[in-house]
Amino acid sequence: MALTTQIAERFRLQHRKWSPTSRAFTFKMEDLYNFKVAVTLEEAKALREVKENVKKQNKVWWLWEANRGPEWYAAPGMSCFSEISLVNLSECIELKKLVRKGVPVELRPKVWIAVSGAAKKSSTVPESYYADLCSAIEGRDTPATLQIDQDLARTFPSHPWLDTPAGHAALRRVLVAYSFRDSQVGYCQGMNYVAALLLLVMKNEEAAFWMLAVLLENILVKDCYSDDLTGCHVEQRVFKDLLEKHCPRLAMHLDDIGFDVSLVMTEWFLCLFSKSLPTETVMRVWDILFNEGTRILFRIALAIFKIQEDSLLSNITVGEVLKSCQETARTMYDPDKLLKVAFDGFDVMTTHSLTNQRLKHQEDVMEELENRIQKLNALRSPKELVPRQD
Incomplete structure (x- = not known):
């Protein structure tokens, strides 16, 4: 009783009627990135434990910083994206373990930009590249800039910085700059x-720009964000194969009730779980994404389905499954639980095997998209189809 009361008071309860025994009661608290989240007392306890685990892991990282020197992870050949030599093999393996357990909030900017290849990418152009790009495109309107302007206010509304004129302006510059870069x-x-x-x-526009660039150009599958979302469609088919392999009963059940995985996978893969999972859980996934690549996205998606497999098997409608998936992801406050299932619950998943699966589905996706275009053209207005009569 005392513990739950202390937690409730600590997180400034915003509810007039409260009972320490009430499971349905929720209150608001801020996460590590200042997002306000509504949580139950049980979820608050989980978040508190996560914060304590983060502190413990931080000590491990700072110990490595002290022993190996500042930014030891930025040495050539440390990232999984680079060629690993025998000289730094042990450190590379240790870095992989450390990243999987979580990168400290204070070190994330430096670790991400180093291991992802973003620092190397930015070094190939003049230092003034981003500033020059922003100056060159100022005041220019394109279909992309018009869509960006519409989406600014919809992007994490109510966040104390993102939902401000300064936040909107910074986000706009990064997105518009990249739209002109590619x-x-x-x-x-x-x-x-x-x-x-x-x-x-x-916490830096230019660094965020280069992280976005390396993500779209080097880490994610090609055409993931193209007009027809070809890459995203391919990834969804690959995931469906993986679900059939690792959760055959569930895959069959979902097929029987007519649930298409694209109902959740489109948002998961296009937003990289940023709209679906709690922020710190997203950060833990991205820690691994920037160091190891897209395999983690498939593992996380599989883990979300695996964790709720028994309950999903009892869902008999598409709506029930969709709601269950969304709620499971939204309340996944313990990243260690999710990552344990993601890494221990499934067989080895290599980049080579994923590439082969993508190639297998790519032709089918292209053919399907072409058929859709033909059908849309066939549905043009009768005026366009009737020959002119002079």
């Missing part, structure tokens, strides 16, 4: 949430 991609909804979290973590 006009083929331009802008796609979903990128706004990713860029917004990058800004919160990196």
Whole structure:
């Protein structure tokens, strides 16, 4: 009783009727990135434990900093994206373990920009590249900039910094700059949430821009954010194969009731779970994403389904499954629980095997999209189809 009362008081309860024994009671608290979240007392306890675990893990990182020197993780060959030599093999393995257990909030900007390859990418252009790009595009309007302007206010509304004129301006500059850097991609909804979290973590516009660039150009599958979302469609088919392999009963059940995984996978993969999972859980996933690549996205998606497999098997409608998936993801406040299932619950998943699966589905996706275009063209207004009569 005393513990729950202390927790309630600590997080400034905002409710007139409260009972320490009430499971349905919720109150608001701030997470590590200043997002306000409504949690139950049980969820508050979980968050408190997570914060304590973060503190313990921070000590491990700072010990490595003291022993190996500042930014030891930025040495050549440390990232999983680079060629590993025998000289630094042991440190590379240790870095991988450390990253999987979580990067300290204070070190995330430096660790991410180093291991992802963003620092290397930015070093290939003049230092003034981003500033020059922002100056060159100022005042220019394109379909991409118009869509970006519409999405700014929708991106994490009510966040104390993102939902301010300064936050909107910074997010706009990053997104517009990238839309001009890669006009083929331009802008796609979903990128706004990713860029917004990058800004919160990196605390620097230019660094957030380069993180977005390395993510879209080197880490994620090609055409993930293209106009027709080809890459996203391919990833969804690959995931469906993985679900059938690792959770065959569940995959069959979902198929029987007509649940298409794209109902959740589109948002999960385009927003990289930023709209679905609690912020610190997203950060833990991104820690691994920037060091190891996209395999973690499939593992996390599989883990979310695996954790709720028994309850999903009892759901008999598409709506029930969708609600269950969304609620399970939203309340996944313990990243260690999720990551344990993600890494221990499934077989080895190599980059090579994922590449082969993508190639297998790519042709089918392209053919399906082409058929859709043909059907849309066939549905043009009769006026367009009737020959002119002079």
